[in-house]
Amino acid sequence: MQNQLNLEGVEQLPLKEYTEKAYLDYSMYVILDRALPQIGDGLKPVQRRIIFAMSELGLSAGQKPKKSARTVGDVIGKYHPHGDSACYEAMVLMAQEFSYRYPIVDGQGNWGSTDDPKSFAAMRYTESRLKPYAKSLLSELAQGTVDWVPNFDGTLDEPVVLPARLPNLLLNGTTGIAVGLSTDVPPHNLKETASALVHLIDNPKATVAHLMKHIKGPDFPTGGELVSPRSDIKKIYNTGSGTLRLRASFKRENGDIVIDSLPYQISGSKVLEQIAAQMRNKKLPMVEDLRDESDHEAPIRLVITPKSNRVDVDELMSHLFSTTSLERTVRVNMNIVALDGRPREFNLVSLLTEWVRFRKDTVTRRLKHRLQIVLDRLHVLDGLLIAYLNIDAVIKIIRTEDEPKPVLMKRFKLSDVQAEAILNLRLRNLAKLEEMKIRGEQDELSDERNLIETTLKSAARLKSLIKKEILDDTEAYGDDRRTRIVEREAAQALDETQLVASEPVTVVLSKRGWARAAKGHDIDPNSLSYKSGDSFLAAARGRSNQLAMFIDSTGRVYSVLAHMLPSARGQGEPLSGRFKPPDAAEFCGAMIGDPQSKCLLASDAGYGFIATLDDLVSRNKAGKAILRVPKGGRAVVPAPVPPDSECLIAAVSSIGRLLLFEMDDLPELAKGKGNKVINIPGKKFQSGEERLVAVAVVPEDGNLQVHTATRTMTLRWDDLDDYYGERALRGRFLAKGWRKVVRLSADL
Secondary structure, eight states: OOOOOOOTTOOOOOHHHHHHHHHHHHHHHHIIIIISOBTTTOOOHHHHHHHHHHHHTTOOTTSOOEEHHHHHHHIIIIIOOSOHHHHHHHHHHTTOTTTOSSOOEEEESOOOOSSOTTOOOOTTTOEEEEOGGGHHHHTTTTTTOSOEEEOTTSSSEEESSOOOSSOHHHHHOEEEEOSSOEEEEOOOOHHHHHHHHHHHHHOTTOOHHHHTTTOOSOOOTTOOEEOSOHHHHHHHHHHSEEEEEEEOEEEEETTEEEEEEOOTTOOHHHHHHHHHHHHHTTOOTTEEEEEEOOOSSOSOOEEEEESSTTSOHHHHHHHHHHHSTTEEEEEEEOEEEOTTSOEEEOOHHHHHHHHHHHHHHHHHHHHHHHHHHHHHHHHHHHHHHHHHHTHHHHHHHHHHOSSHHHHHHHHHTOOHHHHHHHHTOOGGGGSHHHHHHHHHHHHHHHHHHHHHHHHHHOHHHHHHHHHHHHHHHHHHHOOOOOSEEOOOOOOOOOOGGGGSOOOEEEEEEETTSEEEEEESSOOOGGGSOOOTTOOEEEEEEEETTSEEEEEETTSEEEEEEGGGSOBTTSOOEEHHHHSOOOTTOOEEEEEEOOTTOEEEEEBTTSEEEEEEHHHHOOOSTTOEEOBOOOTTOOBOOOEEEOSSSOEEEEEEETTSEEEEEEGGGSOBOSSBOOEESSOOOOSSOOTTOOOEEEEEEEETTOOEEEEOSSOEEEEOGGGGGGGBOOTTSOOEEOOTTOOSOOEEEEOO
């Protein structure tokens, strides 16, 4: 018989319930014991344990620092059994002047830099101790102010929270990601926060608007400018969440632009790389030089040299703010563990109100603890005074009795504590002078007892004490605001065409769809070199800062800045690698010009229209459908339209029929099939059928060039009358020998 498993005494749970409970337990652990700060001291558990361990090691401000490895060893060995690297990184963060508004740890050695905050040396090389500011967290720790709990192995006790005398959470801020929750609290200025606290203590019903008269906004350790509108800041303080816009600050020095502060957690080297990349890509033609002059005296000093005094500095900086990390957004999400141990979202009023409640409880516990010490000491002093008044009887009892303690207690009506204190007296303390000292100490302690009892009974006195301590600490640790609050318009990037030098270029397209840009307008495209089996198809003249547009055989248009095309010194690049045209589509024309320039688009079916270049622009690699081409047809090479001129449209068919008519007879459209340009019989485009071959727009008194494969014929304005007619007619045959037309061109 097979043995059956004995499950007696074993708890059994469905897998669903077990996994759900395990995940919830893990989630709450991450939220409460790792990622989110406690509102009282504003610290996460690892930070609190680091500070406590350092105080236990005697590493207070003014003491000789010790190796950071010693501190980390104590933290992970006694209180925080996790990785040493994570613990050390948390310690480094509290020591970095550029990360913490009011650093808690005083580090000696390499503790990172603004360019690379994680470039700090290993903990075996650095030394550390606490900053004076740490006293605001630790000074009341031994005064009965907080609860203590056993550490992870039950051998030591650690504080649940530090008795912070200041709202460290709001002063230094924090970030953390838990399970389903995250927190992002920005740092604030101590003087402003203290002023708001005093106002809130005096006016418990104060609103966010009232507190914002004191707290203008977050104050980041690296300075910079807070450029969010005041309404946005107020909304964040009302709701506890939102985003802030931070911007670098700059000044003018002898024609140079000097950036002297950066947004929070932004690296100067990263900004330099971003600006340099734009300069390499010829997107900052107005910048001549870029250098980093940062040193110990000026931690942030990035210098930008414009090419001339005519450069609009504000416009240039607005572009850099928009395209680099000189401006960034900071998320605010004030999820914090409240006094009841539950995480929730706070706004400014509820956060400060909750902290004031914490501070009131802390001060009350401290006073009660001190009162108990005073009462215990007075009780002992009362017993000592009885002994001095009856010194001979006390000495006799001690000398003659085997158990003097109960006899003393019965004879003089003493308590056990008083009798023990009398028995522990030294002979040297039996002098008459000691009686005077006891009476003096009794008077002092009685006064202190009365003061404490009065304070505990009076809410007004308790408030005054809390306010006084806040203001005293503010005087000791407060400083001026670093981040300027300046409401500014949103940064605007310059149009890409404004960032490129405007030079004359000729865009050349080959029959196989290879494109390039040649400098100047006096280029003969036929004289350029082409790949074997390839030849010139179309050219368009414009400026290097204008969009070059290409149309494919299906009527889709693609655009790219002309300066981005390869130089005509080479053979160009295939447009099929830059764009994604439909299968079997071929590029068959090029256009360039100002956005309001016009061109004539037509298909070989004989239909076309006038289009404005601005309507043809497409930023997509797949292009934009503009000209509707019938099945079996294809687009022909577009023709530029001269500005401000009475023009004729010339159209020639594959059998050599040429027609000219008034341009006003053809509509202007953004896209579509267009109207009939020249009458082409047949609709199926069978092999050998007549088609529209080329079009051109001839300005008044201009000439028309008719190009065959090997020759060119010029028709002067007066000669064009023979081919003039109404739109959509058949046109007249060209002279024999000129009917195999490849393309048309006109004087512009």
